[in-house]
Amino acid sequence: MYTSHGNHGESRSLGGLQAGAPWPPLPLTERGCTGTANGGYRLHQDAPADPLYLMGCGLRWHRERDAPAGWELIQFLRSTDHNARALAADLLAKTKYTRLLVRQLRRAKAKLNQMTTNHTPVLEGSGLKKAAEMNTPYGLEIIESCLTCKLRRDNWFCGLSRDGLKSLAEASHLTTFPGGALLFVEGQIPRGAYVLCSGKVKLSTTSRDGKVLILKIAEAGEVLGLSAVISGQPFQLTAETAGPCQVNFIEREALIQRIEKSGELGLHASQALSREFQSAYQDIHDLILARSSAGKLAKLLLSGAPSREKPESNEIRIRPTLTHEEMAQMIGSSRETVTRLLGDLKKKELIRLEGSTLVIRNRTALEALAA
Template sequence: MDKLWYLKRCDIFHGLSKPDLDKVGAIAHERTIPKKEIIYAPEDKNEVMFILKKGRVRIFKLSSEGKMMTLVILKDGDIFGSMSLIKGGVSKSYAETLDDSYICAIRQEDFHNLIKDMPGIALGLVEKINQRLKEAEDRIEDLVFRDVPGRIASVLLKLAEQFGKDNSAGTQISFKITHQELADMVGTTRETATVILNELKEDKILKIEDKYITVMDEKALKEWAGKE
């Protein structure tokens, strides 16, 4: 896969000239990581920022009881591990591949040298971190102010926006989602997620086939999420 083509899709490198992209490409080391592998864990001293070229990566936390809470699912072009670029920054979460994934890794020292020549990249990184903070605030709002059905509806709307592909039935999320995975995204049990998904299917708001979820009635789903 063309490394520079994927780097151009990353927000913080958007708009760079070909010579500048070549400089980024020279310090971005490509890796292939198999499905279900942990890339980093809390307290890892990992002085590397990652760019997801292709695949899916889940960022999650574990409670003291071992309960998982999925924070975000990343798509092609997303960056993660950016706390490693801040001196003394340590990750408080896990990063795990959900598919066989292709990533670029940039060491902290190389990135710091890069932004001396291209300070606009630092601004792009700050904007990306601010975006993640806004998304975290939205998740907190969901957990505090929405009930479980509302949280499930909100997450499905977000996934359809990020990963959706339109078809004759509606907007299909482009990867399979198990009931347990959805439960982990909203902080509930698999059994509760199953009950709510079945109700959404019965109301013809969702279509679920072979773990692929299609949003058939976006307006009704927004009403469930309290966004209408």
């Protein structure tokens, strides 16, 4: 039971805790907390934990969407009290309003960046460049326009003439996404296309029984959702960022109008669709008609390796960006199978692990397995 009595106190019976206690049980400044700029409080690491206070924060967060109460629960995750951490984690696990906290975090970060910019002393040379990189979101280089972009590729839409790029830039909106963000989902009506400026995006589909199959990892420079935009049909895939990404969004109506008016843009769109379908055909061949699971995994590992420059350079060091689960989703297998196959490759001395680095010890043998 949770009954409000104005701002003076609250009567409650929460899991056997004593009823009639004042709210909050102690003033926040007496509980080892200090105020923060977002209207919440920061918990000192050695502050005493009160289950009643945590439950109150949970009720305020779930029922009233009170952001400071949500932040207070997050701060308790850093408490030295194991019981307090467990209770705070349980309360946060049931939340449906995480976006409110994320929105506040972004606003606070924007204000902090603005304050930093206004008070940063003038630096010269590499110092100025270093300071600029520190203020960019996720450490990505900020792109102000397609015309001045330093990340441009020669393929896809990046290879357009200056006039073509200017036309697209007028209709596009650049956004930075964290890892795990959904750009669009399978079955959704397309609102526009997405030009991946930097980062990687997982393109996947899901069966009725919930099995996920990753069809492709899109690289920087590619256009996502173009076929659905042109056909007007729902997306056939789900696009999820594999890490921090910068994406240029172009609304469907604006893109269609420009394709109709510009032969150059129409040609690039046709070439992009052609490459997309050629890649899909190859993926179907690799997934269904060719290779065992071991062969598919070998090819997947080799796809992250640089092209062979010298025939004698056989050992390669790479940093895998995929988990065992994601590898399984890419080769149409299970996580347990991938773990077992990696163990077999290590026993055969084809690969070895050095921390987070994967070392391909025998590229020739791995290529033979993938063939």
